[in-house]
Structure formats: C-alpha cells, structure tokens
Amino acid sequence: MSAMRKNIEDMQGYVPGYQPPDEAAWIKLNTNENPYPPSPRVAEAIRNELGESGETLRKYPDAASRQARKDAAELYGFDPSWVITANGSDELLNNLIRAFAGEGEEIAYIHPSYSYYATLAQIQGASIRTFGLTEDLRIADFPPRYEGKLFFLTSPNAPLGFAFSIAYIDEIASRCSGVLVVDEAYVDFADQNALDLVKKHENVVVTRTFSKSYALAGMRLGLALARPEIIAALDKIRDHYHLDRLALVAASASLKDQRYLAETVRKIRDTREWFATELRGIGYSLIPSQTNFVFASPPDRNGKRVYEGLFGRKILVRYFSDPLLAHGLRITIGTRDEMEKTLAALKDIG
Ligand SMILES: Cc1ncc(COP(=O)(O)O)c(C=O)c1O
Known part of the structure; x- marks a missing residue:
C-alpha cells in the first residue's frame, strides 16, 4: 500500500514463543514464565x-x-x-x-x-x-x-x-x-x-x-x-x-510482598541448580545460569532434534534456528515435577 511507511512494509514483525491453544496439556517451558502463581x-x-x-x-x-x-x-x-x-x-x-x-x-x-x-x-x-x-x-x-x-x-x-x-x-x-x-x-x-x-x-x-x-x-x-x-x-x-x-x-x-518473591525465586533457583547438574550428568553442556532458564546443548549439538523429541512428548522449550544458537535449547525452569518429567524425556530422546 503506497501510503505505508517503507520500513513498516518491509519489516517482519516479532514472533513470540508459541502459545499452544490446549495449553493445559503441555509442560510449557518456552517463554520463561513462572511456574508458581503470583503473591x-x-x-x-x-x-x-x-x-x-x-x-x-x-x-x-x-x-x-x-x-x-x-x-x-x-x-x-x-x-x-x-x-x-x-x-x-x-x-x-x-x-x-x-x-x-x-x-x-x-x-x-x-x-x-x-x-x-x-x-x-x-x-x-x-x-x-x-x-x-x-x-x-x-x-x-x-x-x-x-x-x-x-x-x-x-x-x-x-x-x-x-x-x-x-x-x-x-x-x-x-x-x-x-x-x-x-x-x-x-x-x-x-x-x-x-x-x-x-x-x-x-x-x-x-x-x-x-x-x-x-x-x-x-x-x-x-x-x-x-x-x-x-x-x-x-x-x-x-x-x-x-x-x-x-x-x-x-x-x-x-x-x-518481598517475602513471597524471595521464596518463589529460591524454589526456582534450587530447581535450576538441580536440573543443571542432572543435565550435565547426561552429557549436556550448559552455561551457568543467573536466570529462570538454562541454555543447554545436547552431546550431538543438535538442538532441533531434541526440540522435536520434546515437542512430540508435549514438552515445549525454545529452539532458535540462528546458527549461533541452533546447537542448544533454552529451557525455562518449571516446578521440580515438570523438570523431572523433562529430564526423563531428555534421557528417553537420548
Ligand atoms: C530480556 C527481556 N527483556 C524484556 C522482556 C519483556 O518483558 P515484559 O513481559 O515485561 O514486556 C523479555 C521477555 O521475555 C525479555 O526476555
């Protein structure tokens, strides 16, 4: 349309992480949401x-x-x-x-x-x-x-x-x-x-x-x-x-409610450290995380393969096709139960 600014016409627009319509059926670890409710x-x-x-x-x-x-x-x-x-x-x-x-x-x-x-x-x-x-x-x-x-x-x-x-x-x-x-x-x-x-x-x-x-x-x-x-x-x-x-x-x-915040953050950090140790134990490499997610690479450095394996098991994580990131996955830290299930799935996928 000729009236539109050229930069708007040319741009792609941001694509947020996938939000499945049947959200409750998934373990959703792709947009770094908090697994616990707010205060x-x-x-x-x-x-x-x-x-x-x-x-x-x-x-x-x-x-x-x-x-x-x-x-x-x-x-x-x-x-x-x-x-x-x-x-x-x-x-x-x-x-x-x-x-x-x-x-x-x-x-x-x-x-x-x-x-x-x-x-x-x-x-x-x-x-x-x-x-x-x-x-x-x-x-x-x-x-x-x-x-x-x-x-x-x-x-x-x-x-x-x-x-x-x-x-x-x-x-x-x-x-x-x-x-x-x-x-x-x-x-x-x-x-x-x-x-x-x-x-x-x-x-x-x-x-x-x-x-x-x-x-x-x-x-x-x-x-x-x-x-x-x-x-x-x-x-x-x-x-x-x-x-x-x-x-x-x-x-x-x-x-x-800073007490509640501190408690939620403590739980997530504890789960993060446990999950990171377990992942290293099955041969993944990880950058030590200061966040509520980890960036983890499987031993074959094929992020897409593992993403698809998890997707098939209704576990959603973030894969980036960017060549700098395609060797790994960004996995949000959920509840301990969600991360145990994710770990079991990763072992199964191999
Ligand atoms: C680095 C970074 N900055 C900003 C935001 C946006 O946060 P908000 O939900 O407050 O708009 C995000 C959300 O994922 C983020 O990862």
Whole structure:
C-alpha cells in the first residue's frame, strides 16, 4: 500500500514463543514464565479494586501511576521521580527508542540477546548495530567510545543465561556517549544487579519486568529506574492511561510482598541448580545460569532434534534456528515435577 511507511512494509514483525491453544496439556517451558502463581496479595488487591460490581472500572485509572511508582521507589531506594511503571518492560524499551533514536540514528544490542530491540528500532526507522560475544562472554569489538544513541545490554542475558559483572557494566556505561539500557528482566534470579549504576552514571537506565520473578506475565507490568530527565521524557511520550486499575494494584501488592518473591525465586533457583547438574550428568553442556532458564546443548549439538523429541512428548522449550544458537535449547525452569518429567524425556530422546 503506497501510503505505508517503507520500513513498516518491509519489516517482519516479532514472533513470540508459541502459545499452544490446549495449553493445559503441555509442560510449557518456552517463554520463561513462572511456574508458581503470583503473591496471593495480588488476587486480593484485584478483588478489592473490583468490588462487587466492578464499579471502579467506570473511572479512568491514575494516569501517573503514583502509588505503584512510590512503592517501587521505596523498595529500590530511589526518589519516585526516578521511577516509571509501564505496560510490560516492552513498553519501556519501545519508548526509550522513541525518545532517543530518531530516524536513521543508531541503536545497538548484543547478538544473541533479546531480538525485540531490533523490531522496535525498525518501527522507529532507527538503524541497528549488533555486537557479538567473545569466548569468555565479554562484548566483542566494543569501541573505546560507542557513539550510538542507545545500547541495550541484556544482563542477565537471554537466551544464554549468564550475567555481566557489575564492574564490566560500569565500564561499558563510561564508554557509551548515548544511553546504556541495562535490561534486567531476569535479575531477580541473579546474584547482583546494576541499580547502583543508575545513581552513578547519568546515562544508565535499568528496566525490570513483573513477568518473570513476580509471575505476572499475564498482567503486563514493567518498570524503569533512571534520572528524572529521562523519566520525564518517557512520561511525555507514553499513552496517558497506559496502566489499568487492576494492573496498578497488582503492581503495588506484588512489590510489597518481598517475602513471597524471595521464596518463589529460591524454589526456582534450587530447581535450576538441580536440573543443571542432572543435565550435565547426561552429557549436556550448559552455561551457568543467573536466570529462570538454562541454555543447554545436547552431546550431538543438535538442538532441533531434541526440540522435536520434546515437542512430540508435549514438552515445549525454545529452539532458535540462528546458527549461533541452533546447537542448544533454552529451557525455562518449571516446578521440580515438570523438570523431572523433562529430564526423563531428555534421557528417553537420548
Ligand atoms: C530480556 C527481556 N527483556 C524484556 C522482556 C519483556 O518483558 P515484559 O513481559 O515485561 O514486556 C523479555 C521477555 O521475555 C525479555 O526476555
């Protein structure tokens, strides 16, 4: 259609992980969802907000998400002017590109990491540069001074699962002329986070999601921490009522139940370590994971063969045909029972 922008016409669009229509029949380990429910306080807060009749839904939500931001700010030790909540961290990644990278201007990210950055850049008409990884999991050929508008550093990395050290992220922040976005979608499963760098460097933004550790993928919630100037820019360009009333109370309730979060994360980390040891025992190679998934390669390094074997047994994991990743599979950590069944299937597949 001639009226359409050429970059939109030309682009493919992002393909999310497969969501089977008969979801209950599967062990679903392909989109890094949490196998446990969210804090019970979330359902309680949603019921309270709805009341008997859903009367509150008549009215718009608080456009500024003040309570949710205040709760996040308190938890992470920032002033609320340094915090923005959003409709999934994807919304923040999108709005960061819209705020900082004009048409033809460059954004960068690591390949392999989260390919949605590229889709968002294509929509904006920004140009894209990718950096590879060295054998020892540092960024290959990162220039002494990177001049692009935005650099997305996924740490912990998805789909590989490792995290960069904070000292290394600190150094990368100093080498970026533009903004360094540390995408910490999986950081609650890791040993360290980069929040101190937000205070130390003017150009560091940290994004977080409620979709993984807080078990709220279905609610669509994320947040970012950054200097007030950056938060103000993100506020200008977002949809004004981007978070509905139920999402807002869910955000506050889950942030306030840190005991529940810690317990859920502990269970997943324990299962992750058990599963990783078992996989190594049957000849798989794994990168030590700081996330709620593992990237594992079978002895014959044929990810597709094992993916298909699991698929036939109604176990869904993530296979990437990319030549850098086709030797392995990204497997979300489910419950211990789900992982025992997955392990048995992997032994059976051989
Ligand atoms: C690295 C990374 N960043 C961001 C996201 C998006 O998270 P959200 O569900 O908050 O939009 C994901 C989701 O899988 C992810 O893996």
